Amino acid sequence: MSPSALGKVLEVFERNFRERGEIGASVSIWWDGTELVSEGHGWCEKDKTRPWTTRTLVPVYSATKVPSAATLLLALENHGFGPDTPVREIWPAFPVGEARFSHLLSHQCGLAVLDQKADVFEHAEVVAAIEAQVPAWRLGEGHGYHPRTFGALTDEPVRRLTGMTLGSYWREKIAEPLGLDFWIGLPESEWPRVARLYPGKADKSDLADGFYKQLTTSGTFTRMAFSSPKGLHAVHEMNEPRAWSAGLPAMGGVGTASALAKFYQAMIGRIDSPLSENVRRALTAHQVSGDDRVLLRPTSFTCGVQQDPLDESGRKIRQLYGPSLSAIGHPGAGGSHGLGDPETGISFAYVMNQMDLSVMPGLKCVEMVEALFSEI
Template structure:
């Protein structure tokens, strides 16, 4: 269903302009309100040969937009096992090296494991967990936070396996994706391979090179560089186009799905579709930490696994990645995929594409649509 409103018309206008002026190749946008989809746009091509048309059922890897759905699974299992985010991680994971860290600190990127010193492959779960257990935190608890771009998924996966006896991707399918009919996978089955679009990398311009993040990222030996380099593997965009990446079920960066599925998930995350308990909904939306991010090199604000826009000293937003509402939250993915929910208005939004931008935070292709909301 598509409802015609000034906001919807503006979103359509931006969506079309992305193709006409911003090099969009294939993309989908889904907007929901109070349990109903009110807009779904899908256009373009699944690859540059233009042999496969992009439709609403086209899926694509969404990188870190996976972190929101994955985080909700751990929160759900904590509650079911009589735990809360304020409990210590070592109650579930005996060998976790930061003995005083709570799940809330772990899930809001405070525990200091943004990078690993010991080499391990993203495809070797056991080796990564061993590397985490031997890692000294890069900063002490209480001394701020830094985004964990790649290790975060393993920090979720281990407790989920301990609490459920299953992988996070399996729990996701059984408890959320299948009941809600979500075409979003953390571990894609072979039967769905033919629906996945090809990703294409973005290009760096001068403004990117001059940003604080990219100065750190491009300098050998920095924590930023280490964070985006460990565990090893799946660094190049072309690697994310391979079935091994889709099947790896990496909760930090390996989700594959449609815009409709992500937007519908956020309807559940804001309580407009029944799925999560009252406590889990509160944990999802309650801010835990704000400040200068050691990895992203800009102020960030996190709940247990979800991002919010940071606020200034007067309570106003420093940026609007999640729209105007103070309580809106979500998570972007590298290159441009983005999704959010707003508990106050009942609106959720998701945008996916295959022509990436060179950015770790959302860019104008999605932000102009969010502004229209």
């Protein structure tokens, strides 16, 4: 790992504070089992009450989905099942009869929108709505990101298998053994460490994006996918302990950049961990690619993790996760980001409290990723 590349990453990180309105943020880079960079600067609030440090916790929205997918895969393996297990073997009322867990985790089941109203804080309500839902497309007819329903879709099988919530199982089986300061259900003792989030503002590029237009238009499939189950739609709601402690596997993770980057080291097999080779393979092996029915752009997924999609010649359309074809990762709304590259052994995470508007990573993060891999 080139020291000059690490220096370039830190140059971008520092420029974000000078030129791009960063308030507080952390970045962590690991390589082959060792943390090479752990930086945290700025403030937990705009009024500069609490300094931001590398131990500052912050909600990371959908970057939570990868720890959640790993937790479900581990629970399946520990009970004699795997990605190819039919979902109905564990969850008999699941509405897609032929679906396997690989389909569920790679957003292929057509359950991104719920017609039956349910509150995101009421797990039983959401499960009932999922069981009553007619899928929006048939299995094999493509995929579409499940921004919010992914939570109950992963949580319910873990509860049925283990008798524990996904967040509790994550903590006991993965986070504690690895010493990860990352929570899916934050205990009250850690609440004072959480930074305040600030919403992003739209710029011209956001307003011109087809996804954003659909997201802000009532009745569109994309808008409904980001609205069901209901609740936690405003950023200020994510600044409340109720959101941190609820343990929502699609969007409720709270942690540090160092913890998220270390978790990706476990996923790509560069540190000893509870994740077996079979679990790691499921997290890193391609499942589906194509035009995303919700995000309205090409996307590519493993079991719960994103990859950069490829064009017809096999070249990457974008490089959110670096140049390697085997690289994986997942963004969170507003800009938080994590990635792992099995080819180089590099993992990276970035978390912040001044959000961008876009659902995909913005320049603050993308330029760090470009700098990280600039000499590879």
